[in-house]
Amino acid sequence: MRWVMALLLALSFGSAAVAAEESAWEGQTVLVTGANRGLGLEFARQLQAAGATVIGTARKPEKAEELKALGVRVEQLDVADPASVAALAERLDGAPLDALLNNAGIFLERGDFESADPEAAMKVYNVNTVGPMRVTQALLPNLRLGQRKLIMNMSSGLGSIGNNDRGAFVSYRASKAALNMQTRTQAVELAKENFICIAMSPGWVRTDMGGENASLSPAESVSGMLGVLAPLTVEDSGRYLNHDGTELPW
Numbered sequence: 001m002r003w004v005m006a007l008l009l010a011l012s013f014g015s016a017a018v019a020a021e022e023s024a025w026e027g028q029t030v031l032v033t034g035a036n037r038g039l040g041l042e043f044a045r046q047l048q049a050a051g052a053t054v055i056g057t058a059r060k061p062e063k064a065e066e067l068k069a070l071g072v073r074v075e076q077l078d079v080a081d082p083a084s085v086a087a088l089a090e091r092l093d094g095a096p097l098d099a100l101l102n103n104a105g106i107f108l109e110r111g112d113f114e115s116a117d118p119e120a121a122m123k124v125y126n127v128n129t130v131g132p133m134r135v136t137q138a139l140l141p142n143l144r145l146g147q148r149k150l151i152m153n154m155s156s157g158l159g160s161i162g163n164n165d166r167g168a169f170v171s172y173r174a175s176k177a178a179l180n181m182q183t184r185t186q187a188v189e190l191a192k193e194n195f196i197c198i199a200m201s202p203g204w205v206r207t208d209m210g211g212e213n214a215s216l217s218p219a220e221s222v223s224g225m226l227g228v229l230a231p232l233t234v235e236d237s238g239r240y241l242n243h244d245g246t247e248l249p250w
């Protein structure tokens with residue numbers, strides 16, 4: 001219930017309480033996938049400002065100008081490419097990681113089920129669902145060496161089966177619903193090692209993916225998510241949480 005208290009504190013005392021929660025990241029080593037733009041870049045920025053050691057990954061590090069400008073460690077990673085994942089794990093061999101934020105994701109189609117392209121669906125599943133599986137499996141030895149043992153899988157409100165009363169976006173929705181199940185399975189299996197595995201929705205955010213009409217800025221969404229994640233303990237593992245700390249229906 002620590003996150004509920006954190007949320008109440010944040011609502012009561014505003015940014016001071018949020019800042020206090022963010023200091024929980026100080027000294028933590030956090031790897032963020034897809035950190036060259038959008039939410040991943042904002043995670044890298046805010047985590048670094050909170051005193052974390054950030055490893056930000058990009059498919060093309062040579063083009064990740066904004067990420068490099070932060071001065072964080074930048075590593076190449078394409079979550080859809082097993083060789084790229086294996087190479088990252090090799091470069092990080094023996095290095096403790098406190099938290100893994102599986103943020104990288106794609107969104108290819110917004111149409112209805114009947115018009116959905118099965119080949120596009122395969123691509124979406126490969127990046128959004130199998131990608132976090134590959135990366136987490138490869139970096140589990142590093143997370144086992146870390147203190148916090150936090151794995152956040154970036155889900156979406158669109159991954160909620162219970163909330164789906166509008167249809168459309170089928171491959172994206174299914175990729176995130178499967179990621180939710182993956183998260184819950186990891187949580188059950190890794191509970192004995194005190195891992196905290198969380199499926200998180202960032203809300204609708206103004207990034208390349210979310211578009212300019214989205215309701216939240218990346219800064220608002222990410223500070224909300226970091227505030228929610230900071231106080232979580234192993235008792236919270238296996239939950240599906242919104243950026244404001246509310247519980248989402250599976």
Ligand SMILES: NC(=O)c1ccc[n+]([C@@H]2O[C@H](COP(=O)([O-])OP(=O)(O)OC[C@H]3O[C@@H](n4cnc5c(N)ncnc54)[C@H](OP(=O)(O)O)[C@@H]3O)[C@@H](O)[C@H]2O)c1
Binds near residue numbers: 080
């Ligand atoms: N924005 C929203 O409203 C919203 C809502 C719900 C959930 N989400 C989720 O939040 C996460 C971040 O979304 P965003 O809005 O920041 O999206 P974005 O602006 O489109 O950024 C996506 C990031 O993922 C990376 N990526 C894509 N395919 C990859 C791959 N195969 N390997 C490694 N990295 C890859 C991209 O790298 P490149 O630059 O190389 O393409 C980019 O860094 C995603 O998982 C998304 O599904 C977003």
